[in-house]
Amino acid sequence: MSRTTVTTLDEVGQALVQAASDLLATDGAAALTVRAIATAAGASTMNVYSRFGGKDGVVEQLYLQGFELLATEMRSGGITADPLADLQRCGQAYRRFALQHSTLYAVMFSRAVPDYEPTAKAKAFGLRTLDDLADRLQRAMDAGLLRPIDADHAAAIVWSTCHGVMSLELAHPEGTPVDWERVFADATATVMKGLAA
Amino acid sequence: MSRTTVTTLDEVGQALVQAASDLLATDGAAALTVRAIATAAGASTMNVYSRFGGKDGVVEQLYLQGFELLATEMRSGGITADPLADLQRCGQAYRRFALQHSTLYAVMFSRAVPDYEPTAKAKAFGLRTLDDLADRLQRAMDAGLLRPIDADHAAAIVWSTCHGVMSLELAHPEGTPVDWERVFADATATVMKGLAA
DNA sequence: TCGAGAGCTGTAACAGTGTTATCACGACGA
DNA sequence: TCGTCGTGATAACACTGTTACAGCTCTCGA
Incomplete structure (x- = not known):
């Protein structure tokens, strides 16, 4: 058959x-x-x-699965009555994912596999990870906790901050004078403070 | 001879x-x-x-030269009586460097060359790029414009933000609904606002 | 001035990569 | 039962970084 x-x-x-x-x-x-x-x-x-x-096709599957898993992890914190606490848990989940799946994270963001360039479709799928983050930010804005600006734009700002810390942390693992865990916590807190109403 | x-x-x-x-x-x-x-x-x-x-030795030279050039560019704005304006120019220089030397930036931060892992010495040299940024932040703190915290820690936060935006922008060039130039401007402004006194 | 030795350099070979061509095997339809 | 087709495993190709080898030049001593 x-x-x-x-x-x-x-x-x-x-x-x-x-x-x-x-x-x-x-x-x-x-x-x-x-x-x-x-x-x-x-x-x-x-x-x-x-x-x-070819090889790229297999890597693309890993790329897509990676973003799917990342989205799941970010959603795992659930939604409560405290939008800011939800966002904080979301950020912590992001860091946990990057550390636990560091090589996969490198494939998704750092072109770890030589000559592999994600398809436009795959990139668009990856960008959709922003959607859930934007929803959470919108919720915080609606609650009057954050300045009301474009939620997608705010999501890009927050995501950039989270990714920036993780990218540098994964590139400079240990042996450095930087306390990355605290940098992550403070960087996200600082950005949220800057976005506050 | x-x-x-x-x-x-x-x-x-x-x-x-x-x-x-x-x-x-x-x-x-x-x-x-x-x-x-x-x-x-x-x-x-x-x-x-x-x-x-071997090949890695040549790539390491590019890695070191890249950080040297980045540091020069960041310093190019000079120092005026307005520490916050100095920092803003510094950030713009960072973005200009990343866009103008995108492949070199990828070698420095995204492991663009397969199997090349920077030496511990080279990594330490790269981290020293933070020093100038920390000095500028310290100056702004001394002027009472920013909350007085550890300058190196603040530098790591600011650098992470700048790098995060550029990393995502270089990975998602054009064709995306994100206005990366505005994200960079707003992300850095938001962080500075969060660090304000 | 000449010869011997040593060190550097270019060529070619090696082990590995992604990819592709070839060929054999099996399953289906008449 | 036989012919045809398509799938898949093996082997070859072009390329990578690296290394072994041989030849050249250059220096130093007699």
């Missing part, structure tokens, strides 16, 4: 993506080779090309 | 670094191959290894 065939194909495809994800997490972006992915998934290299069009 | 020999060696070394810099600026990090660098410099590939120990 064709359905079985398709299902089988999907299983191989999922195995390849899962293997790539594992390799990335355990051995870093440098270990993400077509041969290693195929071997780890118990398939031949050709499967990468027939299903994903 | 040995001096002539040394000078000649340095000239070849400088030619290699210059060729690498040109290649990076014109054709991107992917074009930065040992063979291409050597050919562009009119030398053989062996020179890269005898002088720099």
Whole structure:
């Protein structure tokens, strides 16, 4: 049956993506080779090309899954009666994601995989991560806690701040005189203070 | 004479670094191959290894030169009687540098060259870029314009904000609904407002 | 002035990468 | 049962960074 065939194909495809994800997490972006992915998934290299069009196709799946996971984590704090506390938990979830999935974060934001350039579609999908953040900011504005400005614009400002700290922290891990955890907390707090009503 | 020999060696070394810099600026990090660098410099590939120990050694030179140039640009605004205006010009210089030398910026902050990890010494050198920023912030604090906190800590916060916007802007160039120039201006202004006395 | 030695340099080979061409095997339709 | 087609695994290709080797030049001593 064709359905079985398709299902089988999907299983191989999922195995390849899962293997790539594992390799990335355990051995870093440098270990993400077509041969290693195929071997780890118990398939031949050709499967990468027939299903994903090449290595970039597999990486794009990781890119999309990464943003999906990030959005889930950011939403995990839920929504309470205190919009500012919600935003703070959101920021902490962002930092947790970046630290726990540092190599994936590097693929999403730092072009960790050589020659991989996300599709315009993938980039747009990534930008949609801003939507949830914008909603939370809008809620705080409606409550009179923040200055009423364009929520998407405010979201870009807050996101830039969070990403900026994490990008520098991941690039300068330990051994530096900078207390990144405190920088993150203070940077986000400072931005929120600047956005306050 | 040995001096002539040394000078000649340095000239070849400088030619290699210059060729690498040109290649990076014109054709991107992917074009930065040992063979291409050597050919562009009119030398053989062996020179890269005898002088720099490998490709990473050349890239490290670009990394260091990049931070040196960034520091120069940030200082170019000079110092006036208005510390806040000085800081604003400093931020604008940062953005100008990132946009004009986007591929070099990517090497410095986004691991654009595969498998290149800056030396601890090089990282420390890069972090010293914060020093000038910290001085300017200290000046604003002394003038009573900013809340008196640790200047290095404040510098890390401000730098993170600037870098965060530029990192996202360079990753999402055009075609996006985000006005990055305004995000940069507002993000820095918001942080400064949050740091205000 | 000549010869021997040493050090640098360019060429070519090696191990690895992503990608593609070839060929064999299996499944379907007549 | 036979022919055709399509899928997939193997092997080759072009490229990468790196290294081994051989030849040249250059210096130093007799």
